[in-house]
Amino acid sequence: MSSSSLRSSTPADALSVSIRELSRRFGDRVVLNELSLEIAAGEIVALIGPSGCGKSTLLRHIGGLDSPTGGSIAIGGAPVTGLDARSAIAFQEPRLLPWRSITRNVEVGLPRGKRTSADRDRVAELLELVKLSSSAHLRPREISGGMAQRVSLARALARRPGVLLLDEPFGALDALTRLSMQDLLLDLHAAEPATIVIVTHDVDEALYLADRVILLGAIDPTESAAQASIRSTVVVPGLRPRDRGSGDLAELRAELLEGLGVPTHHLSAR
Amino acid sequence: MSLNSGTPVLERPLVDDATGAPVPVTSEPRPRRRWVRATVLGAVIPIAVIVLWQAIATSGLVPSYRLPTPLSVWAAGVDLYERGVLYQHIAISTQRVLLGFGIGAIVGLALASIVGLSARASELFAPTLGALRAVPSLAWVPLLGLYLGLNEDSKVALVAIGAFFPVYTTVAPALRHVDAHLVELGRSYGYSGPALLSLVQLPAVVPAVISSLRLALAQAWLFLVAGELLGASLGLGFLLVDSQQNGRIDRLFLTIILLGILGKGTDSAVGLLERFLLKRWGS
Incomplete structure (x- = not known):
């Protein structure tokens, strides 16, 4: 896509994320167990793991929506101590306000305060970026699920976040829409290079989008799926856009699926 | 029904540009035609009732001291109007309803906001208000009469009690059950306190507020008549008692x-x- 018109605005700088020995308990249940992870500025990192392994909990901690019982998180070197304007989150459900138009929903992401003409330009620019300019006046009930997720992405980008947190953003979409949303996300990343942390169930999605794929889960297999730490990290080779059918990715895909406990019957070429 | 057969489709169906699937747009008949049709249809039963009423009243099946004719009712109205009292009865009753409704609705909205938004306030107030709500409306009349006298204050207070409860009992749970996902969304974008309230909670309960106001208004008229039946020298409730006695x-x-x-x-x-509010705040 053409992004020449978009370079006029100054995107915020991507920020690094540094997670040190992060722990989170809910009562007796340990969800995150001394998890450490360094994410470079501008990197795309995918978190995968079985259901209930603490992927979303980790993401919510980075966004300051939840506070840890131990350890610390820093964005761009400065600690996260609560809701943080340096990051923006897009949830699995689009969470649009049904009584507001698409434009006014994207405005929710802008920093609070009086709306200026620069704000209006910014919203118009984001709607163009997610290809929704012609639907700007519609209400959420009048648009499809894929369009709603694009509104949610535009809203998150409206605050010019240094870190964009995506919690299974395409999980509820049909397979074809999901593929086009993945390409859109890469376009967005090229136009507004934030650091992206994406939680997903979809191994193919993780391999297509991410620089690194982090497999979360209990290190000791006798433990429950909870008590999550990092089980393995996969550095995805090649530059984006990647060939979805590449043989290298097929190897990694098999490796990750085995890690998730899914037998792949994959005959290794090695 | 061929009323809307000639209505052209004004809007092109929208197309989802991600999937190419058309987004259905509901086509409605033009508003003016719909309004005319609704008025005509709505008038059918009242007219039929008046015709039937006239037929029964003039047939001699029911004696006239039990069933007056529509025309004699009209004449009674003209008579009261010419004496200048009809307007007084209507005006005082309407005034009591509107005043009481306004007071009851405002107090109801205020308490519902407190109880709906704060779990602690809910634990504090909800049981008491629930018990007060269980008191039959007419039980208040003698007490209000003693405290406030058989005057305007006691009647307006009774109407306000009547209007208060539908607003309180509808709006408080609506506020408590505003989609937690949307509240979290607002919080994650830096909204809190009054700003969050006006971003998410208040717009979300607009439909509940409106339907509670309609209920409250119906209840206000009910309590008005109850109050006026039991002690008034003017008003439609008084006119009912007076007419019965005479x-x-x-x-x-x-x-x-x-x-x-x-x-x-x-x-x-x-x-x-x-209609105005739902256009602005409806989903």
């Missing part, structure tokens, strides 16, 4: 019809407000 069945019918018209009129006014 055997003026024509005036009884007149008053009942007037109450129906006034109640429906004020309800339609809230309905207009509803």
